[in-house]
Every structure is written in C-alpha cells, then in structure tokens.
Amino acid sequence: MPIRPATEDDIEPMSEIAAQAFWDDELFGELIHPYRHEHPEGVRLYWRALIRKAWNDPASHFLVSTVGEGDSQTVAAWTEWIRKGRKDEVEDPKKKQAEWPALPPNRAAHPDRIHYLERSYDYISHQWSGPREQCWDIALLAVSPHHQGEGHGKRLMQWGIDQATREQLPISVISAYGKDKFYNKLGFTIASGSAQDGEGNPLAGLVKGGLIWWKEDHLT
Ligand SMILES: CC(C)(COP(=O)(O)OP(=O)(O)OC[C@H]1O[C@@H](n2cnc3c(N)ncnc32)[C@H](O)[C@@H]1OP(=O)(O)O)[C@@H](O)C(=O)NCCC(=O)NCCS
Known part of the structure; x- marks a missing residue:
C-alpha cells in the first residue's frame, strides 16, 4: 500500500472517497448536506x-x-497535511494554478450551513499560536x-508524523465524531479545545465531535 503525492488526476477519486467516507458524518453529511440522498452528486x-x-497552497x-x-492502481485513501505557520513560504511555480472550469451548484448542501465550517475557524484560530x-x-x-x-489511515498519518519529528514541531487534528480513539492511539493525547468553541461560533451545539487534539510525544 504505497503512498505518494496526489496528482490532478487523483482529485476525482479523492472527491468520491471523501463523499463516501463522510456520507453519514454528523458534520459533512447530516449538517452540511441534508439533501445528499436526493442529490448525491452535490x-x-x-x-x-x-x-x-x-x-x-504551498503549505x-x-x-x-x-x-x-x-x-489497475486505484486510490484507497487520501490526506491533506498542512504545514502551518511558515513565514518564508513562496509559491512553487511548478504548482501553478490550474485553469479549472467552474463547478455546477451543489444541490445537496444546505445553503447557509455549507459555510459553517469555514466560519468556525475564526473562533478557534488562536489555538495555532505561540509555541503551536x-x-x-x-x-x-x-x-x-x-x-x-x-x-x-495509519500510514498517511505516519508521513506527517515523520515530517513533524524531523522539524520537531507539534501536530494537530480536529477529530470527527467517533474518531478520537484512532488519533489517541497515534499519540494525539493533548486536548486543547473544540471546533465549537467561542461565542458566536456557528458550529456551537450542532455537532458532538470536533475536539482539537495535539501530539507532542515526538518532541525531544
Ligand atoms: C478513521 C479513519 C481515517 C481510520 O483509517 P483506517 O485506514 O480505517 O485505519 P487503520 O487501518 O490505519 O487503523 C489504524 C489503527 O486505528 C484503529 N482504528 C481505526 N479506526 C478507529 C476508530 N474509529 N476508533 C478507534 N480505533 C480505530 C485500528 O484498529 C488500528 O489499530 P492498530 O494499529 O492497533 O491495529 C477511517 O476509518 C475513515 O476514513 N473514516 C471516515 C472518515 C473520517 O472520519 N475521517 C477522520 C476525520 S477526523
């Protein structure tokens, strides 16, 4: 089960995998996509x-x-790791913006709730400050x-753990409901809050998951 950087050809299978993996997830499924059964393509x-x-994004x-x-090689899983906080990031000219055609409207999504996740980050971004x-x-x-x-999953996690170990940096994750133990096993044992925190956070009280976990046991 080799892992490799994703290419543009992988975007479609990656989208399909995420759609299936998070189909019944409380956030990406139920909350954001209440009309998914009628409009699965959305x-x-x-x-x-x-x-x-x-x-x-170079990060x-x-x-x-x-x-x-x-x-016959097919994509079975994928991840997006983000290297946060780097100041000297420059755009890689080889990764130039692809000219993608506009996407049709997403009829599976709730028109307001589709933005909740993005908006919630404003309330929790302070977690990624100071030594983190x-x-x-x-x-x-x-x-x-x-x-x-x-x-x-474990193998894709190990890629980022190796990077963070080399750079001696902490690792964070916002865990979906029911997945805490998966991350705990990998050393994410420091909980620092929730994706629902902060007055006015649109996710407050709407989901059960969303704990923010840190792994620091690889730091010497
Ligand atoms: C959660 C998820 C990423 C796990 O990936 P996976 O490839 O199935 O997990 P792995 O086979 O790598 O399992 C690694 C270890 O975690 C354990 N594990 C996997 N899912 C678990 C869960 N939900 N709870 C507790 N332990 C779990 C495995 O038993 C295994 O233990 P071991 O190392 O002792 O044998 C995957 O099931 C998934 O994509 N789920 C739906 C989408 C999702 O919720 N993603 C996470 C968003 S935060």
Whole structure:
C-alpha cells in the first residue's frame, strides 16, 4: 500500500472517497448536506471544490494511499497535511494554478450551513499560536469504506508524523465524531479545545465531535 503525492488526476477519486467516507458524518453529511440522498452528486462537488481551493497552497500537502499495481492502481485513501505557520513560504511555480472550469451548484448542501465550517475557524484560530503557531496539521483524512481497517489511515498519518519529528514541531487534528480513539492511539493525547468553541461560533451545539487534539510525544 504505497503512498505518494496526489496528482490532478487523483482529485476525482479523492472527491468520491471523501463523499463516501463522510456520507453519514454528523458534520459533512447530516449538517452540511441534508439533501445528499436526493442529490448525491452535490457531495462530490463539495469535496472537489474543497480540494481545489487548497491545491495550490504551498503549505498544503495532498497524499494518496493506493492499492493495485500499474494500470489497475486505484486510490484507497487520501490526506491533506498542512504545514502551518511558515513565514518564508513562496509559491512553487511548478504548482501553478490550474485553469479549472467552474463547478455546477451543489444541490445537496444546505445553503447557509455549507459555510459553517469555514466560519468556525475564526473562533478557534488562536489555538495555532505561540509555541503551536509552527506545526503540522492534519486537515483531512479519508479512507474509502471499502479499504478501512487496512492500515491506510495509519500510514498517511505516519508521513506527517515523520515530517513533524524531523522539524520537531507539534501536530494537530480536529477529530470527527467517533474518531478520537484512532488519533489517541497515534499519540494525539493533548486536548486543547473544540471546533465549537467561542461565542458566536456557528458550529456551537450542532455537532458532538470536533475536539482539537495535539501530539507532542515526538518532541525531544
Ligand atoms: C478513521 C479513519 C481515517 C481510520 O483509517 P483506517 O485506514 O480505517 O485505519 P487503520 O487501518 O490505519 O487503523 C489504524 C489503527 O486505528 C484503529 N482504528 C481505526 N479506526 C478507529 C476508530 N474509529 N476508533 C478507534 N480505533 C480505530 C485500528 O484498529 C488500528 O489499530 P492498530 O494499529 O492497533 O491495529 C477511517 O476509518 C475513515 O476514513 N473514516 C471516515 C472518515 C473520517 O472520519 N475521517 C477522520 C476525520 S477526523
């Protein structure tokens, strides 16, 4: 199960995997996409837009974990790792903005709630400051339901853990509901708050998950 940097050709399978992996998730499923059963294509559009938005950001690192060989190789899981807080980041000219056509409207999404996640970051961004301003953050991790439990998640996590160990930086994650133990096992044992924190946070009281976890046991 090799992992490699994602390419533009991977964006579609990555969108499909995220749509499936988070189909019944309380946030990406129920809250943001209440009309997903009537308009399933909208959920894939959501993920495609989200991936595209970060695709050319030099701080974002998209990786895929694959199964099969040669022509039959398929993406089984993917992640977006973000190296936060670097000041000297310059745009890589090779990663120039792709000319993507506009996406059709996402009819699966609730028109207001689709922005809740993005808006919630304003209320919690202070968590990534001071000694934790420079860090690695696991922004997204999605394993195809057909390949969960095969080690893809752990392996994609290890890539970022290795980077953070080399740089001696903390690692953060906002954990989806029911996934805390997966991250705890990997050493994310310091909880510093929740994605619902802060007065006026649009996510407050609407989800059960969203704990902000830190891993620092690799720091010497
Ligand atoms: C959660 C998720 C990323 C785990 O990835 P995975 O590839 O299925 O997990 P792995 O096979 O790498 O498992 C690694 C270890 O974590 C454990 N584990 C996996 N999911 C777990 C869970 N939900 N709770 C507790 N432990 C879990 C495994 O048993 C395994 O333990 P081991 O090392 O002792 O054998 C994956 O199931 C997924 O994509 N879920 C839906 C989307 C999602 O919620 N993503 C996370 C958003 S924060």
